[in-house]
Amino acid sequence: MPDALQLALAFLCSTYGMSLLALAMKVHWQQARDDEGPSAVAALTLRGVGASALLLSLWLCLRIDHVSMASLVWVMSLAASALTIALTLTWRPRWLGWVALWRRR
Amino acid sequence: MSHVQHWLPLSSRIGSALLGGYIFVWGFSSLIVALNLFLGGDYDEGLTLAYMLAFLVFIVAFLWAFAATSLTRVWLILAGGGTAMTVAAWMLTQTLSAQL
Amino acid sequence: MLSSFRLSMTWVHTWFGLVLGYVLMACFFFGSLSVFDREIDRWAIPETRYEPQALPSFDTMLLPIFKQIKPAEESYEHAQDEVEGPLPPADTMVPTHFTAYTTHRDPVLSMYSWFDVPNQPKDPNVDHVHVYGDATVDPRNGMLISSDKLKIGSAFFYPLHYHLHLDWKDLGYWIVGLAALIMLVALVTGVIMHRKIFREFFTFRPNKQTQRSTLDLHNLTGVVALPFHFFFAFTGLVIFAGIYLPVTEKMFHQQHQAHEKLEAVQTGLPHDPAGVAAPLASVDAMVEEARRRWAARGMGGEVGFLEVAHYGDTNGYVSIYRAGTDRVTLTGQGIHFRASTGELIREEPQPTTVSGINEWLTGLHLQHFRHWMLRWLYVFGGLCGCACIATGFIFFVEKRKRQHAKAGTSGARWVDALAVAAVTGMMIATATILVANRLLPESLPARGDWEQRIFWFAWLVALLHAAWRSAPVQRALISPAWREQCWALAMLCIAAPVLNWITTGDHLFKTIGERYWPVAGFDLALLAVAGVTAYAARRLARAEASAPASATSERATMDAAHA
Numbered sequence: 001m002p003d004a005l006q007l008a009l010a011f012l013c014s015t016y017g018m019s020l021l022a023l024a025m026k027v028h029w030q031q032a033r034d035d036e037g038p039s040a041v042a043a044l045t046l047r048g049v050g051a052s053a054l055l056l057s058l059w060l061c062l063r064i065d066h067v068s069m070a071s072l073v074w075v076m077s078l079a080a081s082a083l084t085i086a087l088t089l090t091w092r093p094r095w096l097g098w099v100a101l102w103r104r105r
Numbered sequence: 106m107s108h109v110q111h112w113l114p115l116s117s118r119i120g121s122a123l124l125g126g127y128i129f130v131w132g133f134s135s136l137i138v139a140l141n142l143f144l145g146g147d148y149d150e151g152l153t154l155a156y157m158l159a160f161l162v163f164i165v166a167f168l169w170a171f172a173a174t175s176l177t178r179v180w181l182i183l184a185g186g187g188t189a190m191t192v193a194a195w196m197l198t199q200t201l202s203a204q205l
Numbered sequence: 206m207l208s209s210f211r212l213s214m215t216w217v218h219t220w221f222g223l224v225l226g227y228v229l230m231a232c233f234f235f236g237s238l239s240v241f242d243r244e245i246d247r248w249a250i251p252e253t254r255y256e257p258q259a260l261p262s263f264d265t266m267l268l269p270i271f272k273q274i275k276p277a278e279e280s281y282e283h284a285q286d287e288v289e290g291p292l293p294p295a296d297t298m299v300p301t302h303f304t305a306y307t308t309h310r311d312p313v314l315s316m317y318s319w320f321d322v323p324n325q326p327k328d329p330n331v332d333h334v335h336v337y338g339d340a341t342v343d344p345r346n347g348m349l350i351s352s353d354k355l356k357i358g359s360a361f362f363y364p365l366h367y368h369l370h371l372d373w374k375d376l377g378y379w380i381v382g383l384a385a386l387i388m389l390v391a392l393v394t395g396v397i398m399h400r401k402i403f404r405e406f407f408t409f410r411p412n413k414q415t416q417r418s419t420l421d422l423h424n425l426t427g428v429v430a431l432p433f434h435f436f437f438a439f440t441g442l443v444i445f446a447g448i449y450l451p452v453t454e455k456m457f458h459q460q461h462q463a464h465e466k467l468e469a470v471q472t473g474l475p476h477d478p479a480g481v482a483a484p485l486a487s488v489d490a491m492v493e494e495a496r497r498r499w500a501a502r503g504m505g506g507e508v509g510f511l512e513v514a515h516y517g518d519t520n521g522y523v524s525i526y527r528a529g530t531d532r533v534t535l536t537g538q539g540i541h542f543r544a545s546t547g548e549l550i551r552e553e554p555q556p557t558t559v560s561g562i563n564e565w566l567t568g569l570h571l572q573h574f575r576h577w578m579l580r581w582l583y584v585f586g587g588l589c590g591c592a593c594i595a596t597g598f599i600f601f602v603e604k605r606k607r608q609h610a611k612a613g614t615s616g617a618r619w620v621d622a623l624a625v626a627a628v629t630g631m632m633i634a635t636a637t638i639l640v641a642n643r644l645l646p647e648s649l650p651a652r653g654d655w656e657q658r659i660f661w662f663a664w665l666v667a668l669l670h671a672a673w674r675s676a677p678v679q680r681a682l683i684s685p686a687w688r689e690q691c692w693a694l695a696m697l698c699i700a701a702p703v704l705n706w707i708t709t710g711d712h713l714f715k716t717i718g719e720r721y722w723p724v725a726g727f728d729l730a731l732l733a734v735a736g737v738t739a740y741a742a743r744r745l746a747r748a749e750a751s752a753p754a755s756a757t758s759e760r761a762t763m764d765a766a767h768a
Contacts, residue, residue: 028407069533076583082406083426085407089409090409138456138457152452164389168394171214171216
């Protein structure tokens with residue numbers, strides 16, 4: 001897979017991970033969906049899967065570059081992902097509702 | 106409280122953080138370099154290590170200067186301690202020169 | 206200092222952040238531009254708009270040019286101040302040291318010569334004083350780029366971010382150094398102050414009151430890129446630590462001398478010339494050998510840095526370093542050859558742990574690596590830093606302007622005026638130098654000096670405008686200077702790419718079509734800035750229009766009370 005595509009995928013993974021971490025918080029869950037908020041188990045699951053997505057992103061970065069560079073790329077893309085999710089929550093919070101589709105009750 | 110009486114402790118506090126902190130960091134850096142030389146290490150390595158640690162130490166010293174209650178203690182430890190470390194470093198280099 | 210730890214830390218964050226924030230704004234902004242400094246050079250010097258090249262032949266192209274380089278005027282004068290007695294005339298000075306370096310982003314080649322100075326230095330702790338000369342060359346044909354042409358990116362914006370072009374007694378370095386230290390302090394105190402740092406990690410509420418939404422954005426941009434902000438301020442300090450903590454010169458001079466002598470013996474790289482003349486063997490052959498050795502280690506690559514020491518002397522040696530484009534560390538894998546014979550003296554071993562960490566930290570900041578996504582992420586981080594500082598100013602003013610209006614003091618007004626100058630004013634100066642770069646006659650002597658004067662003048666005008674227009678802040682209103690400067694900036698940012706098109710013929714369809722990204726990318730960035738600032742200007746106009754209703758009634762009440 002070409003490097004640019006892998007990097008894009010890594011960024012998508014970290015953005016997805018950040019969105020799950022955001023949804024695990026009651027205030028953001030309520031922005032994205034109509035119900036009261038994630039149960040304790042749901043929040044834990046969201047955090048677990050979210051963290052895994054971030055680690056997957058790191059793994060993808062490490063496949064492309066030397067570790068000294070990949071670690072920087074990953075940390076910086078975490079920042080960009082977090083900001084992306086924050087701004088999505090500000091202006092299009094409903095979009096995040098789709099992210100945890102599997103939790104629809 | 107008169108104008109001067111208000112500004113003096115504040116200036117002293119700021120001075121202790123900036124100047125006192127700087128003296129402390131100078132003493133810390135030179136002590137690291139001197140100790141490294143005394144233990145037979147390479148000069149450049151010691152200097153590099155000192156520089157990498159110095160600014161972290163400065164942050165701590167700076168914040169402590171503002172967090173601490175006793176301003177006298179801050180000046181004593183930062184400026185005094187820094188001077189003591191500088192003297193210690195200098196004495197170590199004198200020992201080394203005597204050995205050369 | 207204050208009644209609680211958190212309060213003391215808040216005080217430090219507020220007041221040190223405010224004062225040094227003005228300096229930090231410039232460091233972060235011009236630092237962000239510096240990520241693409243070579244690309245900005247291409248925009249500013251149209252005759253260098255071609256593809257980057259590998260290092261050309263030293264023997265046939267570079268050596269003749271090196272021999273022609275003369276000492277630079279500024280360097281000559283600087284050296285005169287540092288020595289006893291008059292210097293020999295610049296024309297008679299003999300070069301002793303050559304360096305050339307190339308990057309994967311630079312079409313042009315930078316070449317530097319050192320000239321040894323026979324005079325006694327004034328400072329007893331200094332061994333030698335050198336005079337420097339330089340040349341910029343087109344590596345395809347050896348043509349010199351005139352030194353009148355300013356490399357606006359690498360020779361203006363880039364040094365601006367680390368020494369503010371304030372050379373007198375290194376004052377600029379010290380101011381930036383203090384600002385960097387305070388940046389670190391502000392980050393730590395910011396975290397201490399921010400009670401809900403995890404809960405509000407993703408929070409930005411622009412629809413709330415200005416104070417709340419500004420603080421949200423300040424926290425968001427500060428926390429999300431916190432490692433970036435910390436590492437850049439920290440590594441900046443480590444890079445210039447020799448200036449801030451000159452322990453070697455002041456305390457360890459003798460030990461350092463001894464170390465240098467020992468190192469020269471251990472590495473086989475002589476510290477001083479022997480005083481005996483010797484020819485220079487083929488450097489091209491040495492480059493070939495170096496590249497062969499790197500490839501044999503599985504680290505094939507291009508030459509990043511080449512140095513000839515003690516030129517013309519038997520002690521001369523040639524050092525060749527690999528361009529570290531695939532790693533964070535700057536350059537490495539240095540290989541050294543005897544200058545007179547071309548035989549190998551030494552291949553650098555792997556760095557020690559301490560050196561390795563330092564090289565990684567330095568490389569992280571100086572970014573010679575080839576990684577476009579990481580480069581853009583660096584710009585993103587830098588702009589987050591700018592947003593963090595700017596929102597800090599705005600929050601400071603918003604929080605206090607009502608109290609100050611009631612009390613009749615003008616503190617908030619002046620902080621706001623300086624903030625306008627430091628944010629939009631700075632950007633206006635930047636856009637103005639680009640416009641001037643396209644408008645000034647191509648063959649104007651000292652063209653670069655004129656561009657710089659225009660930059661500083663534009664910034665001064667912006668400051669004066671901000672001061673003049675900021676009176677409404679004293680009535681707890683928004684200063685119209687923000688909106689007016691946003692409009693000016695939008696117009697300048699449109700003018701620059703248009704002038705680029707008119708004066709060079711390189712319009713966007715052409716540069717995108719040819720995939721010449723240095724120029725296309727910069728033109729697009731300028732247009733994007735124009736779009737954002739125009740939008741901001743319109744939002745500000747709406748905000749200003751809705752504010753007077755509440756303010757005038759307040760004023761009427763105050764006037765009635767005074768009557």
